[in-house]
Amino acid sequence: MIARLALQLAVALQAAALVACASGPVQVRPGGEPPATFATALARALPWSVGVYGARPRQDATGDERGDAPPWTDRATAARIGAGFFISQDGLVVTAAHVVLDAPEIVAKLDDQRVLRAELLGADSDADIALIRVPVALASAPPFGSSSSVWPGDWVLAVGEPYGLDRSVVAGIVGGRSRHFSEDGALLFIQSDLSLNPGNSGGPLLDTRGQIVGMNLRTVVGMIGGPGLSLSVPIEVVRQIAAEIGGQGGVARPRLGAGFEDVTPLVALARGRPYADGALINEVRPNSVAAGLGLREGDIVVGMNGWPIGDSADFARALLHWRSVERVRITVFREGGYRHLKVAP
Structure with missing residues (x-):
């Protein structure tokens, strides 16, 4: 009996080895095991994180008119709470x-607890x-990383001011x-299972080395109170849009006007x-x-x-690189055939 079990085990191990050889070596991305603590990464990134408050007199505020003011405001002043991070040494914050x-x-709270008015x-x-813009000069440049360096299953961190909690940190993994x-x-967007709450919007998404790889924007709430998923804008897109807004060498791209x-x-x-x-066109806005x-x-x-368009993300990526309406060429599949569209001369 024991000999037969041993023979069956040997055959099973041999079969597993053959399958492994047939499928080739397992591809492991460089980077090694995750750190036992994220404290080092956070120490590198926290100085660049900013609490952001959009303040207004309470009589001008909409929504919260309760007698008990939330902890990040007071009875005279209402505020939307969020987060942000420096993108340059001269005080620019997204x-x-x-x-x-x-x-x-607009009020910004820095890492050293200074409170400054922002423009x-x-x-x-x-x-x-x-x-x-916050009236402050920084000694060094922010630690930017690349959104392409984070893969599904990687750990990521978020820093923000959820419900007014000073410089709160959460960890999660990338889902897509x-x-x-x-x-x-x-x-x-980068999808993750980070637990984002009011006060996290605009804060940095960090990798395990403390590099800024995105901006946390919102959570999609699941059905019937499910946890949903969180969405962050890749840092390359954030910096491109910031350059367009501030005229920092960015060229404003055309807007397609279609969903x-x-x-x-x-x-x-x-x-x-x-x-x-x-990418399926589901809306075309008039005069667009x-x-x-x-x-x-x-x-x-x-x-x-x-650019070949494999899915809607490819189309979004192509639109982010778009600069000239006159030179655009779009190929569509319509009524069983392909058509090439361009702006009429």
């Missing part, structure tokens, strides 16, 4: 636009990103990269296309660039200016 837009006064330089309300949602136009989403298998079959790829190009609802975009 934050969530909804925190500071229409606020008569709104501009905002991209579609992307929900704003640029403010290059997420796109129809209502967000040409904007991409789009991934192509589902059922939609692909209904359109007579054997592949569920491309999209309307001028001749885009229609139901078109499947498969190429733009030489």
